[in-house]
Amino acid sequence: MITKFRFFPPGRERVAKPRNVSNQRTFLERFISGPWPWLLPAILMLLVFRLYPLLSQLYISMTDMRIATINQANFIGLANYEFLLNDRAFISTVLFTFVYTIVGVAGQFIIGFGLALLLNQPMFGRLVYRLAILSAWVISSLIVGYMWRLMLSESSAGVLNAWLAVVGIDRVSWLSDLTTAKISVIGVNIWRSVAFTMVFMLGGLQTVPLEILEAAKVDGANAWQRLMRVIVPYLRPLIGLNLIFVTIATFNVYEQILALTGGGPGSATETVGLSMFKVAFGSSIGTGGLGLLGRGAAIGTVMFIITFIFALIYLRLWIFTKEDD
Amino acid sequence: MSKYVRFVSFMLVAVMLSLSLSVAPTMAQDEESDEVITIRYLTPQWASSRDGRVERQIAFQSVIDSFHLTNPNIRLQEVVYDGSQVTAAQEILSGEIDAIWINNFWYPEWQRAGYFADITPYLPEGEEAEFFDWTIEELRSINGELGALWHNTDTPIFFYRSDVLDEAPQTWSELRAAAEAFRADNPRDYLFTMPMRNWFQLNAGMYAALGGELVDEDGVPVLFEDGNREIWLEMFEFFVGMGLDNLIPSEAAVNTHDSQMPLVYTGDVSAFYGNNNMFIRALQSNLPPDELELWEAAPLPRPDNAETGLYVAGGWVIALVANDDEARQEAAARWVHHATAFNANRDTNKAGGWVPTRPAVIEQDPFYAEDRFMQVTLAALNEGGYVRPFTPLIGVITEQMALAMASAFSGEASIEDALSAAETTIMAEYAALSSD
Amino acid sequence: MATLANHVHQRPSHIQRLRKNLRFEVITRVLIRYSLALLATFIFVYPLIWLASASVKPNWEIYRQPLQLIPSEVQWDVYERLFQTAPFARYMTNSVIYALGGSLISLAFSILAAYGLSRYRFRGKRLTMVLILTVQLIPGLVSMIPLYLMMRWLGLFNTQHGMVLLYGSLRIPWAIWVLKGYFDTIPIELDESAWIDGASKFRTIWQILMPVLVPGLVAAFIIIFIGLWNEFALASVLLRNPDYLPVSVGTYVLLGPDESDFRLTAAASLVNIIPILLIFSVLQRYLVSGLAAGAVKQ
Structure with a gap:
């Protein structure tokens, strides 16, 4: 099975599943039978609520932001x-x-x-x-x-x-x-x-x-x-x-x-x-x-x-x- | 299995319950007619009608009620916050608030950044003269505009038991002599204590009284230049020396205004450096009733070679947040004025235990006239009220000098090392601040 | 037990002595066990008893007689103050909503993710797991500022459902890792037996794995719940309406920066822990259930 563009690797069960696994499954089918549907809800939740604040915290660490002038931060690199x-x-x-x-x-x-x-x-x-x-x-x-x-x-x-x-x-x-x-x-x-x-x-x-x-x-x-x-x-x-x-x-x-x-x-x-x-x-x-x-x-x-x-x-x-x- | 079923159904019921409760309509809709202007006033919960203490609830609510009476076309919405600077900054920038109660520390930079509007055009003639001069002067010192009115102030004073000390020590050498004499009679106890973590707030005035300067006219920190350094050395040697000679309990090194109080409540010490409202908010409720009457207060002892002491005044101001909507701006200005006007100034400060910023209140109201601690406070503020310079560096100076004192006092570092560590940090912060 | 093992191989004439030794050993063992438990209990409970006693003593007695646990005079006024002048009951309700909603959301999402991570092998699995962990490792103190802006933008600022959702996301990385750990201890054979019977994966999780997982789930629930119950920083920044405050912020607000009545602190913190102790005493039986052992035996 050669697939050129595998955004998500096909999920392999640890043990063979009871039903037959065909080689001609579409990308969607493979995606659905893989681990990602299980992970997706949690990851979405994290992306919505956690990712943006944490990335901006990283950005803030490279600015001179102060409480007193919170809207006037300058980028200062790694200073x-x-x-x-x-x-x-x-x-x-x-x-x-x-x-x-x-x-x-x-x-x-x-x-x-x-x-x-x-x-x-x-x-x-x-x-x-x-x-x-x-x-x-x-x-x-x-x-x-x-x-x-x-x-x-x-x-x-x-x-x-x-x-x-x-x-x-x-x-x-x-x-x-x-x-x-x-x-x-x-x-x-x-x-x-x-x-x-x-x-x-x-x-x-x-x-x-x-x-x-x-x-x-x-x-x-x-x-x-x-x-x-x-x-x-x-x-x-x-x-x-x-x-x-x-x-x-x-x-x-x-x-x-x-x-x-x-x-x-x-x-x-x-x-x-x-x-x-x-x-x-x-x-x-x-x-x-x-x-x-x-x-x-x-x-x-x-x-x-x-x-x-x-x-x-x-x-x-x-x-x-x-x-x- | 049945255990498991019960657990799952418990969880399910809980999910439904919490979701239905949380999604239920939560805010009553405000009915707004065109004629009524709604303004939002942000204040810490402890300075609002939502505080846990009844006397504060009544005092702050009555100010709002009287405002609504005199201004029927304005509706004031009191919004409470946690009293922290971050929240205050974000709320101002959200553009949804019209007036805000803030610490005087935060005012200078926000005024410089243009967050506040000038309240002068909205004030009646001669109103500024009703406040302590220095409040208006300080608030105007940034750019000439008056972005806020000062609501309350406080200052540290020297509390002592009149059955132990006949008279409060006036100078440092008297303080030391009294402490030595006391220790000679009571080897297990101490005459007095002071919170080293608040050391700078207590003694910044004395530094100024000795001629010390923190920053020059351009805002450059000069507190470690030759003459000034000498003054710090003199001050540090005095207090650290008291510690070395075991005249102050060692616990002072980690104490704050509040955490030192058990030493006082137990009777381990008979005097302490504390904020002027310590009697009303601490001693009154924590000492056995028969000991209360014994407590007296005096202005802080001053260095021997300073002619008079200077006493740090702090406090909170109510600022007028700049706004494009002229009608809301005016309504908010009315509120800021109303909340610091005679009656409000008298009642809310009484409830909070703070010092009013209108001298007339203190002169005319019997409550203040009869309070011995308030009278000492007034005397101190009248003779030597001192406001730390409005520089962005004041926060770091305050923390670093207190830290230097605490580490020298506890023996973590020598006086020289502690001072140079403070110098390094303060100068580095100055460099970082002035680079942008 | 070591002696028992040695004795087994010795001659029958020693059996009498062995029995005596055994009984002696059992007794010492029980004694040690109980004295350790009591010692631990004392260390953890003494400060709380002291706190309880402080909350009803006259103030000055807290300082003048630190060792005396029985107050000379019992005063209930701080408790009255908690529930009458301050909306403490409302704070408690809010906390229950936020912590319960938040921990259930986290668990629901995490069970699925943990199942995926535990039962599938795929490329990039370690990386995924490490990335999820990373989210939990960054100390979030400063991220409150962007979070504040984001919640305003989402329309969740100063709302109760916003708090529930945000709390739901807070512990997800943690819960995924923990539940994956618990899933991993369950042998795959258990799943297989269900598949052979034709069960779908959801049914496998729901009917076969969940019962085995209950102790772990309960442990995770308790830990997440307590964490959210005590959460302070986010709630104090994101909630403006005093009617929405959870008890952690409510306590702080009640004490304020200038409150020096230690009894109030003591009373507030005691009242604060009662709901959690109730929940724990209800749920703790699942921590010791023999379900795990039973299920594997099937």
């Missing part, structure tokens, strides 16, 4: 990117964001998957435990920030310090010390986001066929071995996906940090997401900021590139199987 690469503060922000993301993702995944395994077992009051963990994730991140701001407060209103005092440990500077502030913002993010991994993996654990697990049990595998040799390999693509999305979410967090430390002390806990927000919109209404939408968009692109690299790594390592090609 915004050049500015960012030469900005030492921005580079150190990126570095902290890596630490924040890697520690945060590892923490979320280990705890979240652990909780999913734990709460997948039949036990009394399971719903209550699940609801408890979920509720942390349901509160909006800005309010999580406010809440922990007060719980971690170094004044005598600080709940955590008050508990430590009961145990006999002296006041800890949770938010104003350069090191503990970093630990605090990472910890709060883990606290809030663990439920995502838990729910996601709870859904995934259901797809592990019981007989494989039972077979492993009969073969004498202990719980840890069953986890590492049966469950994890089986869920590999889902775990990879979960990691991708947790990474993106963690990388983009800014509201919590804004409420907790505002990126401080100094800029010790500033992440790239927070930088983008501050550059584009100012750190609060009262201070204004420059409202540099162009540079904010450029930071957005940098974030995109970094998360894209992360995603590609996960895709290679965990998700794409040979069959996907």
